[in-house]
Amino acid sequence: MPSWVIVGATRGIGFEYVNQLSSDSQNEVFALIRSQKTAGPLNELAVSRKNIRVIETNIANPAKLKETAEQIGNITGGKLDVLVYNAFFHGDSGELTPSAFTGREEELEPHFFEPLKVNALHVIHTVNALLPLIKQGVEKKIIYISSASGDLEVTRIIELPAVIGYSVSKAAGTMIMTKYASELKEDGIVTLSISPGWVDTDASKAALTSPEAFTAMVSTLRKLDPNVKGMISPKESVESMLSVIKSLDKNNSGKFLSHKGNLDWF
Template sequence: MTSSIADRSAGPRATAGTVLVTGASRGLGHALASLYAQAGWRVLACMREMPPEPKGSMQRYSLDVGNTASIEALGRTLESQAIDIVINNAAVRGDTGGLGSLDADDFMEVLRVNALAPLLIARALRANLLAGQRKLVVNISSRAGSLAEGTVDDDDGDYAYRCSKAALNMATVKLAQDFQRDGIAVISLHPGWIRTDMGGPDAVVDIAQSAHGLKALIDTTTMAVTGSFRAYDGKTVSW
């Protein structure tokens, strides 16, 4: 695997740290990656489709989170590089028509991208996180995956998406247990119903508002809150 690196400086420079963001080509992933770049972080922006003319200071890597070989190749490419924060943001919505239109292949693809990929990425980059200072895995989840809150005032028929985010939340809890001895914190974050291609124009949260709120939570996360589930505004979300 090769990377396309834009605007690399002629010499080394100090950075606030290194953060890797999946699904960074657009939407929330792009907003988060841009915020960290502006704050002086070294940003590893992972995306399935590379822009024809990369701009900015981010280091861009081709990554298809739905492909196990692509995730493993990214791990080999980044071998020995310290990473402070991994943000598993890439996700797909899938069918929203309810039980009647549920398709087995669509359902399994949504699970693969939204729930399995973050686990495989965490495994592939575990050594990188151990070499970093912050040691944090962030899973961008959704209140839609909450058994307690996921269907409150929300009756969309997106079975696959809801089930995948519920599975991702359990993955967060399991990873938090497994990584605790390494000093690696793992959290789930709900970005709110944001106005993106996935969220649609009727969504109530501006993408910049969500990204700033999420970054504030990420930047203050410690081992004391590993295994937790919070919203972009800091409120705890019930499992």
């Protein structure tokens, strides 16, 4: 039975990963969450599908993650096939450009470092805790849900000077995956950073406070892809990503790809 861990599974893309994977009774799905307070729909799904296990953990705490890994290993026989790290933090002051922090330096440090913790540092904590299980798995895949806003060329073309902390942290997370790909090659482990596309989630909607903001975003993204019309559904995004993950092997380990398996980000 293939085993999957989805980190950040209560809603949006993470929830849809759990939903689609658990629809196949052959998959064993571990949904790692920060708090039960927001896990109502996930727990409801777990009641109807016995191959889902919801586990509350703390990705900022290596000791807690070790306990979580032991809990998973006790169920799977010490193995894990695929880890999907979907947890993220967007951060505040997203509209400020680098120079706009002049005179607002007290805001810069949390804006820069808080996303970096969740989107990069805690990635290492999570992978390291689960790595002994992954080494014993069959698929041996580590997947990081990144963002096109962390890509240098995308940022250059669409001319996006804001959301510094989020973009920098996603670029850092992507680099970490490439580092793991190099380190773990001899263990047969492959890694991938993947952008889910522009997905219709609560977080995406929160960033678009008006119809004018949506129109402005479409116009910005069309600098890169003239065919952009709007957001795609979590269902479409995850279906596409799972197809890319299925084809992941040593030849593309460590790469950063779109949900389409190429550099067509939207």
